[in-house]
Amino acid sequence: MAFNFTIIKEDEHSQARAGLLQTPHGEIPTPAFAPVGTQATVKSISPRELGELEASVIMVNAYHLYLRPGPDTIARAGGLHRFMAWDGPIMTDSGGFQVFSLEHLRYVGDEGVTFRSHIDGSEHTFTPEKVIEIQERLGADMIMCFDECPAPWDYEYNVQALKRTHQWAERCRQAQRRDDQALFGIVQGGVFADLRQESARFLASLDFPGYAIGGLSVGEPKEAMHKVLEVTIPLLPGNKPRHLLGVGSPEDLFECVARGIDMFDCVLPTRIARNGAFLTRRGRLNIRNARFADDLAPIEEGCQCYTCRTFSRAYLRHLTQAEEILGVHLATIHNLYFLLNLTRQIRQSILDGTFTAFKEQFLAGYQIIPHEIRQWNKALRLKRLREQA
């Protein structure tokens, strides 16, 4: 078997653990952060640069690649790894999240989901079997079950959705033909402890090689997310990797590793990079701010990334203001370096037995955006989406 997950060290004061996940395309030291390359590219940077940043795994999206260029094209090109020239481990997301974020473009039934392409409006149906087939043709090392990711606060709906997600998980397990891809089951259940526990138990009974937790960081307070992890993770097999889908701010990394998460994927660092925000140990820095116009210091003193070693805030601000493409590129490099480096430091601290101290020290110096602001923004965005529909 090409897959093997070894736990090297467990933290004494938390659920944190350091491990090593072996895949057909190399090892992933955990905790790990997977940059997201939705359309078979981590936006604005090359696989070579990704390698230089020492990314150990990336997350790619089956939904997007199914629509364009299509799994056949990728299969004919020799699979995802060769197609995108990334030789390291890849995981594909099933597309469950994308289909459900289409809202008005879809119909959900027990059999599967019928939806319209956001690109050309054409109609498609995803079933668990279909999604596995797509992911097998794409050829990632780790693939995801097809799941339903509902709004987290509607209990009745989450009961139904969870039932479907569980049936679909079984069907995905059945549908799998290749034995060189690790299929991850996805825990759902909104913010409800009983549903999450039921989900964890059920999926554990299906004995997946890995488990993902989905439906979090979708607008619920951080405490709710932490609580979900606290009640869910103890019910998952201890010797299997645990992936937290779509989560990955610096503070999340600490809080979720402390609760037993091994892997993350998140668009946050690359997306905010394209919009002028840099991650630093003190919080986010918005390079558009006028106060950086003549600031010749690097984004973060002591940061070893190419961007910080080479360019000033003044220059990076100029690039951003002038909408020069290099600004996007350099910001992406910095933000990915920041998170990947932070993840490495977290791992090392677990190995050294200093994780909790490191966590407290980091969080004390890191300014987190208040939940109220996040909520307010989320509400605005939802409102706009509804108005569009």
Next chain:
RNA sequence: UCCUCGGUAGCUCAACAGGCAGAGCGGCCGGCUGUUAACCGGUUGGUUGUAGGUUCGAGUCCUGCCCGAGGAG
């Protein structure tokens, strides 16, 4: 010298027939978590060239002057 057109936010321009002077861009600020996102939102900008006049009320109508573009000589 005369004729014509024009002068409104930093820029480009709106404002029906006289009725609360607005957009876009820029500037400034905020947000972004399994990417429909190099995106989205908020916000700051004005003695309407100027001095008078008519009118209940003038960016708008009338007169003088200033500035710009074009034309005639």
